Amino acid sequence: MSWISKTFSSSIGRKIIMAITGLFLCSFLVVHLVGNLQLFKADNGVAFNAYSEFMGHNPIIRTLEIVLVLGFGFHIYEGLSLAIKNRAARGAQGYVSNHIEQNSSWHSRSMAMLGSIVLFFLIVHLYNFFGSLRFTDVPRDANGNEDAYALVLDAFRNPLYVALYVVAQFALLYHLLHGFSSAFQTLGLVHRKYTPAVKFIGYGFSIVVCAAFAAMPIYFYFFK
Amino acid sequence: MAGSNPNAKPMNLTLKVWRQKNRITKGGIVDYQVKDISPDMSFLEMLDVLNEDLLRQGQEPVAFDHDCREGICGSCNLFINGRAHGPEQGTTTCQLHMRKFSDGDTITIEPWRATAFPVNKDLSVDRSAFDRIIQAGGYVSINTGGTPDANEIPIPKDISDRAFEAATCIGCGACVASCKNASAMLFVSAKVSQLALLPQGHVERKTRVENMVAQMDLEGFGACTNIGSCAAECPVGISLENIAILNQEFLAAKATSNNLA
Numbered sequence: 404m405s406w407i408s409k410t411f412s413s414s415i416g417r418k419i420i421m422a423i424t425g426l427f428l429c430s431f432l433v434v435h436l437v438g439n440l441q442l443f444k445a446d447n448g449v450a451f452n453a454y455s456e457f458m459g460h461n462p463i464i465r466t467l468e469i470v471l472v473l474g475f476g477f478h479i480y481e482g483l484s485l486a487i488k489n490r491a492a493r494g495a496q497g498y499v500s501n502h503i504e505q506n507s508s509w510h511s512r513s514m515a516m517l518g519s520i521v522l523f524f525l526i527v528h529l530y531n532f533f534g535s536l537r538f539t540d541v542p543r544d545a546n547g548n549e550d551a552y553a554l555v556l557d558a559f560r561n562p563l564y565v566a567l568y569v570v571a572q573f574a575l576l577y578h579l580l581h582g583f584s585s586a587f588q589t590l591g592l593v594h595r596k597y598t599p600a601v602k603f604i605g606y607g608f609s610i611v612v613c614a615a616f617a618a619m620p621i622y623f624y625f626f627k
Numbered sequence: 628m629a630g631s632n633p634n635a636k637p638m639n640l641t642l643k644v645w646r647q648k649n650r651i652t653k654g655g656i657v658d659y660q661v662k663d664i665s666p667d668m669s670f671l672e673m674l675d676v677l678n679e680d681l682l683r684q685g686q687e688p689v690a691f692d693h694d695c696r697e698g699i700c701g702s703c704n705l706f707i708n709g710r711a712h713g714p715e716q717g718t719t720t721c722q723l724h725m726r727k728f729s730d731g732d733t734i735t736i737e738p739w740r741a742t743a744f745p746v747n748k749d750l751s752v753d754r755s756a757f758d759r760i761i762q763a764g765g766y767v768s769i770n771t772g773g774t775p776d777a778n779e780i781p782i783p784k785d786i787s788d789r790a791f792e793a794a795t796c797i798g799c800g801a802c803v804a805s806c807k808n809a810s811a812m813l814f815v816s817a818k819v820s821q822l823a824l825l826p827q828g829h830v831e832r833k834t835r836v837e838n839m840v841a842q843m844d845l846e847g848f849g850a851c852t853n854i855g856s857c858a859a860e861c862p863v864g865i866s867l868e869n870i871a872i873l874n875q876e877f878l879a880a881k882a883t884s885n886n887l888a
Contacts, residue, residue, distance in 0.1 A: 409841075418874070492743065499645070511853065
């Protein structure tokens with residue numbers, strides 16, 4: 404199997420891992436967003452709690468959860484270790500004068516930093532909701548479902564959490580603005596006819612997803 | 628002088644030049660003044676003036692790489708005012724003219740920076756890592772025998788154009804120098820796609836990309852994050868599309884070559 408390990412430990416192979424896991428995590432964002440949009444439903448969380456109960460106990464979802472953890476794990480590990488490797492490749496002696504802002508965008512150069520902000524957010528986010536639901540006894544609502552909605556209400560009373568969640572969505576926005584189309588480039592899916600569409604869809608996807616996620620803490624803090 | 632501008636006023640400039648004795652010693656920026664520089668001079672001719680001044684004063688001249696001075700050899704690699712080959716797009720240092728600067732300017736001149744490109748002396752760097760990548764690419768098999776007829780192998784015009792565009796890479800290393808990751812991906816992709824696009828390159832197509840990428844990693848170049856600095860600074864305009872072709876070629880070769888190692 405050495406040719407396989409060689410393929411995925413080469414610089415291009417590792418980029419391909421970043422691209423595939425990145426696009427997979429984009430698909431996760433869609434699922435997560437669509438489910439969580441039920442938070443906006445004016446039923447005091449009945450639908451959201453039922454959905455949350457399903458996501459927490461359905462065996463297929465629980466299996467996919469392992470895939471999701473692997474996706475995050477590979478993306479985070481490869482991302483951080485490539486960032487360290489690339490810094491070493493640049494060398495100890497930097498340029499005295501370097502106008503890199505004239506040939507590339509800030510967010511494309513800041514993927515590791517933006518990703519680290521998202522990672523920090525992810526840890527806090529898992530602690531806020533996933534940790535409580537999975538590892539502690541959460542009070543149940545009138546239908547006998549775990550009251551995840553109450554956890555959301557409670558967390559977003561804290562302005563620090565609201566601020567962190569909104570800042571993290573900005574970091575995710577800029578991460579995706581580069582990451583989405585960059586993944587297609589890495590996979591070699593570049594074509595003069597379709598690449599402009601990929602870029603356009605990537606921008607739209609990033610803005611819509613991050614704006615909708617950021618709307619949740621803001622809505623709960625100000626209107627609930 | 629024919630072609631010179633009689634109204635062009637000579638310029639006085641301050642140069643901040645990276646001086647470094649050899650590979651081991653630590654270097655630093657040294658300030659120099661150059662006077663009466665004609666705007667018609669190339670950047671390298673301006674450095675020649677500096678070196679003549681230094682020699683007259685009994686000082687060590689500034690070492691910098693140059694050869695053809697007509698923009699095709701890829702030797703003259705200088706990082707000028709924070710940009711590979713200076714402020715002008717699509718040009719090498721030797722084709723950069725002093726009219727792009729103004730009287731009284733301060734110009735910072737540094738060597739390419741990358742772990743895989745160690746500084747030999749002053750502004751001269753060792754780019755033999757590129758040579759070793761090319762060597763790893765191996766050979767192209769051709770038929771021996773009588774002289775083949777011209778255009779014996781039909782190649783569509785758009786394919787030959789794209790292969791030629793990739794082949795214009797002069798291997799100067801501006802892509803590595805300007806990349807925040809010091810990645811050689813644009814260089815390697817130009818060399819790989821140039822031959823992968825043409826039927827003559829198909830015989831060794833898979834081993835070529837496998838070996839060149841392996842050598843690129845071995846030399847200590849970084850990994851590409853698609854920021855695009857390389858293509859923006861490339862003096863001959865090699866496009867990022869080549870990196871996508873390289874990725875395709877690499878994946879296809881790894882999946883289907885007979886090389887198990």
